[in-house]
Amino acid sequence: MNERPEKGHSNANTDLGQDRAHSARMYDYYLGGKTNYAVDREAAQAVIRVFPAIGTVARVNRAYMRRAARYLAQQGVRQFIDVGTGIPTSPNLHDVVQEVASDSRVVYVDNDPIVLVYADELLDGSPEGRTCYVQADATRPEEVLAAVAKENVLDLSRPVALSLHALLHFIPDAQGPGGIIERFMEPLAAGSYLSLSHCTGDFHPEAWQSIIDTYVQRGTSAQVRSRAEVSRFFDHLRLVDPGLTLAHLWRPEAGSGPAVLSDRQVSLYAGVARKD
Numbered sequence: 001m002n003e004r005p006e007k008g009h010s011n012a013n014t015d016l017g018q019d020r021a022h023s024a025r026m027y028d029y030y031l032g033g034k035t036n037y038a039v040d041r042e043a044a045q046a047v048i049r050v051f052p053a054i055g056t057v058a059r060v061n062r063a064y065m066r067r068a069a070r071y072l073a074q075q076g077v078r079q080f081i082d083v084g085t086g087i088p089t090s091p092n093l094h095d096v097v098q099e100v101a102s103d104s105r106v107v108y109v110d111n112d113p114i115v116l117v118y119a120d121e122l123l124d125g126s127p128e129g130r131t132c133y134v135q136a137d138a139t140r141p142e143e144v145l146a147a148v149a150k151e152n153v154l155d156l157s158r159p160v161a162l163s164l165h166a167l168l169h170f171i172p173d174a175q176g177p178g179g180i181i182e183r184f185m186e187p188l189a190a191g192s193y194l195s196l197s198h199c200t201g202d203f204h205p206e207a208w209q210s211i212i213d214t215y216v217q218r219g220t221s222a223q224v225r226s227r228a229e230v231s232r233f234f235d236h237l238r239l240v241d242p243g244l245t246l247a248h249l250w251r252p253e254a255g256s257g258p259a260v261l262s263d264r265q266v267s268l269y270a271g272v273a274r275k276d
Contacts, residue, residue: 021218023170024086024114030058035087035118043218050210053265060261061166061197062089064247064270066096068195071240071251071272072161073100077193079160081148083138083184084167085110088121093163094131102128107148111137138167139175141183159191166268168233169199172223181233185275194237195272197247198230203264230269237273244271 021043025036029044032055036044047054069080078101082093085108094106108122108131116135125131134147149156162184171177185194201208201224208224215222231244242250247270248261 021220022112022114023215023220023222024112027058027166028087028089030055031062031089033087033089035114043214046214047211050214051204051207051267053267054211056261056265057199057268060247060266060268061270064197064250064268065093065163065165065195066091067251067253068270068272069093069096069161069163070100072193072195073097073104075193077159077161078104079154079158080104080106080163081109081144081154081160082106082163082165083109083144084164084170085115085122085133086112086166087115088118090121092122094122094125094129098126098129102126105130105153107131107151107153108133109136109138109144109148111135138164139171139180141180145184145187156187157189159189159193161193161195162188164194164196166197166199168196169224170220170222172221178233178235182236185237188275190275192275193272194234194275195270196230196233197268197270198233199224200226200230200267200269202226203262203267208267224267227269230271234271234273237275239271239273244269246270 018037019039021039025040026044029036029041080093080097097104097106119133122133123131130153132151132153134151136144136147138144148154154160168177171180181194185192212222212224227244234244246263246266247268248266250270
């Protein structure tokens with residue numbers, strides 16, 4: 001059973017930010033999508049000029065999401081919260097986990113009106129499972145979890161997999177990303193998991209500083225972090241093998257991508273951890 005918002009959720013009063021570059025639409029452009037405007041393409045091209053591999057980073061992130069979601073479903077997880085969903089890009093998380101277990105339930109979360117416009121594409125799940133979309137702010141975990149609970153799609157007394165993919169590098173230190181993660185995970189049941197991915201400047205700091213400047217100049221906060229900084233996001237959780245690693249090295253599948261990618265091309269850490 002899938003919970004669909006009523007048609008017409010993109011009304012004339014909704015500000016979709018069509019006059020300024022948008023991180024979700026830039027990401028869509030990196031992936032070769034068509035849900036973007038000239039202002040997004042201009043900003044994305046500015047990033048590509050200083051770091052031509054940014055499309056690789058985006059594709060590696062999507063591939064990691066698929067592998068991590070599949071792994072979690074294979075571990076028996078049947079409930080998923082995907083925070084910072086972004087514009088739908090097939091396959092979406094529910095497509096992956098419901099292929100493993102058709103009764104899997106997924107709640108997508110984003111605070112961006114542009115995502116709400118395309119939310120129908122996130123709700124076409126299996127008849128046995130359920131999917132829904134809620135609009136909430138990732139920097140307010142208590143409000144996110146309350147909104148999720150209100151939908152009555154997940155049983156939060158049972159294990160849940162929380163996905164924070166390519167999200168935390170848009171939350172600067174001043175907003176306390178580590179505390180945000182703790183506030184998400186603390187109420188979740190033992191046996192829950194955290195999956196996250198995060199851009200890093202470890203392998204090309206000058207280029208990534210230019211990328212950050214491009215986003216900030218266009219109104220989007222951004223901050224890349226070192227491996228040690230990302231590792232701290234997993235404090236009090238137990239990382240599963242192979243631990244925190246570059247995303248393309250996290251349980252790679254044969255034939256799933258280019259045979260050789262450099263650390264500099266990927267520039268994205270990823271990991272999955274369990275709450276015991």
